[in-house]
Amino acid sequence: MVDYMVVGLGLAGVAFCETLRKNNKTFVVFNDQSQTSSRVAGGLYNPVILKRFTLSWRADEQLPIATDFYTQLEKFLNVKFDEKLNVLRKFASIEEQNLWFEAADKEKLKPYLDSKLVSNENASLKAQHQFGKVLETGKLNTKLLFNSYANWLKKENKLFSDTFDYNQLKIEQEAVGYQDIKAKNIVFTEGYGMMQNPYFNHLPMQGSKGEYIVIKAKELKEIQIIKSSIFLIPLGDDLYKVGATYNRDQKDNLTTLEAKNELTNKLDSLLGCAYEIVDHEAGMRPTVQDRRPLVGRHPKYNNLWLLNGFGSHGITIAPWAAKSLYERIEHQIPLLEEMNIERFATN
Structure with missing residues (x-):
């Protein structure tokens, strides 16, 4: 028993x-x-919904518990899988930038949205405007x-x-x-x-199928997570995870050419350097x-x-x-x- x-x-x-x-x-x-x-x-863990600059559901309660949980788990397993990285949100317009400042002034969002904007210093990233920096973010090597x-x-x-x-x-x-x-x-x-x-x-x-690609981009040299219409997540060794798609109609773990094309089209509007696709993955999110x-x-x-x-x-x-x-x-x-x-x- x-x-x-x-x-x-x-x-x-x-x-x-x-x-x-x-x-x-x-x-x-x-x-x-x-x-x-x-x-x-x-x-990726990120307490803010970056489409609308709002706090994720009860993220302010969940994040401290999660942070402590993964810190303790790393010690127990004697493995380093949690990497603290900032998310840089690319602005598509000045209006979007102004909305960021409004959100950063709200009491619940202040701990997570930096009011000081970040200029683009990476020649391989296409970014006409500045970036907003999200705090308390990072990625797990799941x-x-x-x-x-x-x-x-x-x-x-x-x-x-x-x-x-x-x-x-x-x-x-x-x-x-x-x-x-x-x-x-x-x-x-x-x-x-x-x-x-x-x-x-x-x-x-409902379930929502998500697809990612992994790219190798030797010139990119980006160390932060970039969020535009997609996430660009550095993995090390010039590798980056790019995603994700959302598809409520397909209920399987199979990769599709349609999703691959969607991701590369969005990636091409963000990157100004060469890259090659080295992997393509899919999975069903348990969405309700x-x-x-x-x-x-x-x-x-x-x-x-x-x-x-x-x-x-x-x-x-x-x-x-x-x-x-x-x-x-x-x-x-x-x-x-x-x-x-x-x-x-x-x-």
């Missing part, structure tokens, strides 16, 4: 497992790597994070690299059973894979109709739980939401109504 089974090992899964480990709970994880969203994501965490789980005999078979799940009053394992609770953290989960696929997850997470208990079974629906803000939301779910299960502290799956309760 263990305290928890966790199904899925993206950002939600890692965040919940770490919360369990820190609280001395026993657990096992099932993960078949079928969901690629967390792995192929840009890894592949390194997941691989390092999975390696630790394997050493501890906590990881099963199998596809979870829902038909084998036995639900009892005080526990759940799966193969020869029993647990007090099971938490599903499967991202878009939730759509195959018979216990939770009634929830209104009302743009809020899906967290909570199954309406019928008391020991089945869900932690999902973080969309494109998983890096900042995951540690905060994992903590909230843990406190709900262990201490009966109510979940925030905005993310509780009870908001979609069926009659």
Whole structure:
């Protein structure tokens, strides 16, 4: 008997497992790597929606928890995967620049928007106007994070690299059973894979396919994250991640020529130097109709739980939401109504 089974090992899964480990709970994880969203994501964390210069949902609550969480996780794994980088927002017009100043003067945005503009000193970037600098931003090397965490789980005999078979799940009053394992609770953290989960696929997850390209640009020499109509994220060794696209119609992890062309067209309006495409990735983001997470208990079974629906803000939301779910299960502290799956309760 263990305290928890966790199904899925993206950002939600890692965040919940770490919360369990820190609280001395026993657990096992099932993960078949079928969901690629967390792995192929840009890894960017940024508290501001840069299209409208507004704060992301509850970002001021989530960011301190996330910062502390990843700092502690780096120490625990003895791996450096968190890189503090500023985001420079390219302005398309003077009007946009003025909107930035208005936003930077708002109380909630002051800690994140620098009122001093940055001039473009990179000859390889096409920028007629100045840049706005976003603070408290950076990027995670998500592949390194997941691989390092999975390696630790394997050493501890906590990881099963199998596809979870829902038909084998036995639900009892005080526990759940799966193969020869029993647990007090099971938490599903499967991202878009939730759509195959018979216990939770009634929830209104839309899903949004995102595609990235990775380019090599030897002349670019940019060390900050640039945001125009796309993000340009430096990876080191003259490599940059470029993205992302949003497609609600396609529900797969396959790369497309259409998305590649969209990204290169936008990139060509930003770069004034040569580049070559060296990789192309796709994944399904677990997006929800009302743009809020899906967290909570199954309406019928008391020991089945869900932690999902973080969309494109998983890096900042995951540690905060994992903590909230843990406190709900262990201490009966109510979940925030905005993310509780009870908001979609069926009659």
